[in-house]
Amino acid sequence: MAGQLPVSPLALPMPKLPPIAGVRLATAEAGVRYKGRTDVLLAELAEGTSVAGVFTKNLCPGAPVTWCREVLPGGTARALVVNAGNANVFTGAAGARAVEATAKAAAATLGAQTGEVFLASTGVIGEPLPAERIVAVMDQLKADLTEDRFAEAAKAIMTTDTFPKGATRTAKLGGVEVRINGIAKGSGMIAPDMATMLSFIFTDAAIPASALQAMLSKSVEGTFNCVTIDSDTSTSDTVLLFATGAAGNKPTEDPGQLADFRRALHEVLHELTMLVVRDGEGAQKLVTIKVEGAVSHASAKKIALAIANSPLVKTAIAGEDANWGRIVMAVGKAGEPADRDKLGVAVGGVWMAKAGGVVPGYDETPVVAHMKGREIELVVDIGLGEGHATVWTCDLTHGYIDINGSYRS
Amino acid sequence: MAGQLPVSPLALPMPKLPPIAGVRLATAEAGVRYKGRTDVLLAELAEGTSVAGVFTKNLCPGAPVTWCREVLPGGTARALVVNAGNANVFTGAAGARAVEATAKAAAATLGAQTGEVFLASTGVIGEPLPAERIVAVMDQLKADLTEDRFAEAAKAIMTTDTFPKGATRTAKLGGVEVRINGIAKGSGMIAPDMATMLSFIFTDAAIPASALQAMLSKSVEGTFNCVTIDSDTSTSDTVLLFATGAAGNKPTEDPGQLADFRRALHEVLHELTMLVVRDGEGAQKLVTIKVEGAVSHASAKKIALAIANSPLVKTAIAGEDANWGRIVMAVGKAGEPADRDKLGVAVGGVWMAKAGGVVPGYDETPVVAHMKGREIELVVDIGLGEGHATVWTCDLTHGYIDINGSYRS
Structure with missing residues (x-):
């Protein structure tokens, strides 16, 4: 699939992501499903790396999600293994065995504990993951590990993505400059919660896992969880944040000291979120939906998602x-407080x-011009209160049908 | 739109609907939106006709829905006026004025009370309804009223429908044979609740409004409210059931005496429901989704709709x-009790x-053959309890994009 699809007209070039001290990356062609492209990523993380994670709320999650949830409370990570092409979802006991075999191989290769290996898979659902193909390239991956491979990493995790996705920021933490790099993949089967498919964030900051988790969970709510492509919620969605501590700052949980890091982390997540929307399957337009005047922020978000999912x-x-008229219909079907005769709609x-x-006197000329553009903004005023929310989506085109009507063929 | 779209490959021929004593119909070209086709229906109902109705739960309903809700408690009907091409939704005070003008004109023309006139409109949302065009043909409609016009009536209410929809049954009621005719329109913006767009049922039975309402509400739950085309809930959905009493049976509310009528009414609603699905915008396949083994019937229906809406x-x-895999994903996103490792899926x-x-040993040959057919059946066993439900939908094709990407142009 990937590589055969035309690149989204909303694509942005992959930014140059600098090395992150304590992170080494390698990619390989394991042949899990695709031919002639990399499809597996190994990230080696320095000893003492702390980790935070947020996962899909789909009740039928993939085996890698189950694995990550089990090892996350350990709070430390030494490795991340990601494969594209097979999601290892709905594969029963075979799926659990594949996960364990992969984690064991990575742990043995890098001299880590199995419980410090994090896993993610995306691709087709319901077919056994040939873990032996991933295990077979583990030594080669180890030999290839280098610090400067984020662009390759972003490519290796793609499925129906039409372009690789990355973002980077720096922040000040205890007087030390720290770096944050993020990569993401995702273009369909995307809806809160989670809206990301896969995203991996790496920083050289030293931050305890609990503080890391609090910041990640909060930021995901306003970024990845405000996106919908098709209302479908993946069984594989995973965001992992690794902090190697190699920057040398003094570890802290103090919210005041972490403010600048929190800002930078949020910017990375927001940028990745927008890239996922820009690569929505078949997307021709990036759509921002702002709802204001709802009875609460939560109500505003529900209404905004009802519009975005229509x-x-x-x-x-x-x-x-x-x-x-269709926007009004979608407001009305959200089931949230709304009064037809107080509604306003701006495009x-x-x-x-x-x-x-x-x-009265509405002139549609500027609106028609706006609709022809690549970036569309809708504002809906519910007229009842102070609640507001912003969500992002894309348009629904023939491209979506093309991609999803023939995904497995 | 209607008439320019290719007829759905799932279309069935319109059955011959016999006259219903006490019902006279006429259609006309009012030019509300379309040219060269009928777009308005007048039904004259005998004095003493009782009426029941079920309407959209969309919180931004059209002015005709508001009107019907207000007059329904009166319990009697003398006229029904339906127009296609303009839904009179989100038209503010102008919408209310249009509704009132239409009802007054029909009442004056037929010598009825304004509160005995029922109204329904479908078509574009957000544009003022030129009620004067409907009023202008009222005398002509009256002059054309005849008992044998159900086929024409079904055509006059179409918008993006590609074929007219009707169903008929007879029933025994107090030793008298009574007739039930139904017509419907609907092909998109269809989801519970309501799933019908517009449906009008006529019977010559004598049944008090309260008993009529109870039967209609219950039957709609298992028919029109088990359908989804695109998860979008119309602002106009209306089902009205008129009982003229001209068959001469003794009026009754007794559930036992009404059993055969209830059966026949349900069959009419079921048949119309299936016709709506067969005309789902762009539909190439009629899809039946059965969920069993859920913790309750309500839970089964939610899961079935999550699959149908995906x-x-x-x-x-x-x-x-x-x-x-996508079916499993949809089960998981429904938010209802489900255990990945107990799920079963049959196609x-x-x-x-x-x-x-x-x-083990799954041979996909018969499944591949089934998927190439026009009627697809999915069964999902949740494996947790005794709850079950059946819903109907259609596939999502390029045709849906074609129809809805250019609806107003």
Whole structure:
């Protein structure tokens, strides 16, 4: 699949990600499913690396998610192994065996504990993962480990992604400059919670696992969990954050001291989130949906997601049609407090409708021009309170049907 | 739109609907939106006609829905006016005025009370309904009223429907044979609750409004409310059931005496429901989803709808791919009790997966053949209890994008 799809018109170039002290990466062609491309990533993490994770809320998670949940409380990580092409989901006992074999091989190769190996898989569901192919390249991966391979890592984890995704920031922590790099993959079967498919964040900061977890969980709520491509929630979604401590700062849990790091981490997650939306399957337009005036922030988010998940709204946007009737329909189906006669809808900054009807003298010229662009902004004013939320999605096009009607063939 | 779309490959011929004593119908070209086709229906109902109704749960309903809700408690009906092409939704005070003008004109023309006129509109949302065009043809409609016009009525209410929809049954009620005719329109923006868009049922039985309402509400739950085309819930969905009493049976509310009528009514609703699914926008396949073994019937229905609403399941079916991984994903995202390792999935009567993994020795040959057909059946066994439910949907194809990406253009 990947490589055969045309690159999304919303793609952005992969930024140059600098090395992160304490992180070494290698990729290989394991032949799990694809031919002629890398499909497995090994990350070696320095001793003492702390880890935080957030996973899919889908009740039928993949075996790697189950594995990560079990080892996460240990709080330390020495390795990450990711494969593309097979999600190792709904594979029963064979799936658990594949996970264990992979973790054991990585641990033995790197001299780590099995419980310090983190795993993630994406790709087809319901087919046994040939773990032996991953195990077979473990020595080669170890031999290839270098600090400067984030671009290759971002490529190796792609499935229907049409471009690799990465982001980087620096932050000040206890007077020391620390780095944060993130890579992500994801373009379909994406909806809260989780909205990410896979994302791996690496920092050289020294931060205890509990503080790391608190920051990651909070930031995911406002980034990956505010995205929907198709309302479908993956069984594999995983975000892992590794902090090697190699930057040499004094470890801290103090929220004040962590403020700048928290800002930088959030920026990395936000940037990766936007890249995932830009690569939504078949996406031609990046859509930002802002809901204001709801009775609460939670209510605003539900309404925003109802709009973002509506196939009729998404096809209208694909057709460059500012069809506010469908937006009103989606508000009404959200089940949240709303009053038809207080609603307002703006597209591209122009209020088309207010107080339940079309704005008198409404001129659709600027709205039509906005709809022809690549980045679409909808604002809905519920008119009832102070709750607000922003979510992101893409349009629903023939490309989505093409990609998903023939995924396994 | 209607008439330009290719007829659904799942279409069935419109059955011959016999006259219903006490019902006279007429259609006209009012030019509300379409040119060269009928777009308005007038039904005249005998004095003493009782009425029941079920409406959308969308919180932003159209003005005609608001109107019907207000007059329904009166319990009697003398007229029904339906127009296609403009839904009179999100039209503010102008919408309410249009509704009132239409009802007044129909009442004056037929010598009825305004509160005995029922109204329904479907079509584009957010544009003022030119009620004067409907009022202008009212005299012509009255002059054309005849008992034998159900086929024309079914055509006049179509929007993106590709074929007219009707069903008929007879029943015994107090020793008298009574007739039930139903027509329906609907092909997109369809999801519980309500799943029908518009459906109008006429019977010559004499049944008090309260008994009529109880039967209608219950039957809708298992028919129109078990359908989803695109997860989007219309702002206009309306089912109205009119009982003229012209058959001459003794009116009754006795459940035992009404049993045969209830059976026949349910059959009419079921048949109309299936016709709506067969005309799902872009539908190439009719999909039946049965969930069993859930912890309750309600839980089973939620899981079945999560599967039916999943764009990834629906595109896989369009691609004739028995991708059970996506079915498992959809079960997991429903949020209902489920255990990955107890799940079973059957397609076309063949169990592909049981107890959380692929069935040993699974031969996909008959499944592949089933997926190439027009009628697809999925069965999911949750493995936890006795709850079961059946819902219906269609596949998600390029046709859906074509229809909805350019609906207003």
